[in-house]
Amino acid sequence: MTVKSQQDLIGLMRIGRVVGLTLQELKAAVHPGMTTAELDALCEAILARSGATPSPRKVYKFPGAACISLNDEAAHGIPGKRVIQDGDLVKIDLTAELGGYMADACVTVPMPGVSAEKKRLVDCAEKALKRAIGAAKAGQPLNAIGRAVEDEVRRHKGLNVVHQLNGHGVGRTIHEEPSVPNIYLKRFRQPLRNGMVLAVEPHITLGAGDIFQADDGWTLKTDDGAAVANFEHTIVVTEGEALLVTA
Known part of the structure; x- marks a missing residue:
């Protein structure tokens, strides 16, 4: 979507704050010994307190409130008994x-005892998101984000x-135009516009970067079993620094 009114901005920032605070609570709560289903139930309860609803279930009938992906699961992990x-x-x-x-936002949370290589991966993914958001300025080409x-x-x-795996427009539904590649692609040179709402989400891996869909029809995993880290924010493009909606 594109923010066209003060009402749009207020509504977007309201849900952005809910998403950001929910992820903060989940990040603090997740621990070894917990199942991904238990973490998801906590997510649902936190959202309910704010009157918010999980979008993937509403839009795609995803079997969970949040996508919870471990290690080599790049995205769309289904909460369950794991x-x-x-x-x-x-x-x-x-x-x-x-x-x-x-x-829309994502955090990667390292559990105690995580390897030095995984720590390095998480650090890279965080820095990549920061660089990507810094490149998202009105008038710049869309592919500046992937280049960053x-x-x-x-x-x-x-x-x-x-x-x-790409970022995307967001705001009125989960996946809107434009697609926001995390690599530089020459054809994505359309200019970013003031007020555009984007979900910026680099996925970084210790491996080659190829993925496949698991038999559950949802989970995306790396071909080589290498771990993935992902951080994401929803932003509003401006002529200066992007507005962080989910901070």
Whole structure:
């Protein structure tokens, strides 16, 4: 969507705050020994307190409130009986709706005992998101975002972008135009516009970056079993620094 009124901005920031605070609570609560279903139930309860609803279930009939993906699961992990272990990377990707507006964000939470390589991966993914958001300015080409992600990842030897996963427009539904690749693609040179609402979400891996869909029909996993880290914010493009909706 594009923010066209003060009402749009207020509605978007309202749900953005709910999503951001929910992820903060989940990040503080997740621990080894907890199942992903238990973490998801907590997510649902926190959203309910705010009157918000999980968007993936509403839009796509996803079987959970949040996508909870571990280690080599790049995205769309289904909450269930799987027990979170020491050393896991837990990705919590949450899109929620309130008052007709949606916001989308993700955090990667390293569990105690995580390896140095996984810590390096998480650091890279966080920095890649920061660089990507910094590149999102009105008048700049859309592919400046992917270039920024790639430039950051090249600074971290052996890490790669999961190139099949993109960011996207968001605001009135989960996935809107435009697609926002996390690599530089020449054809994505349309200018970013003031007020555009984007979900920026680089996925970074210790492996080659290729993925496949698991038999459950939802979970996306790396071909080589390498771990993935992902951070995401919903932003509003401006002529200066982007407005962080889900901070």
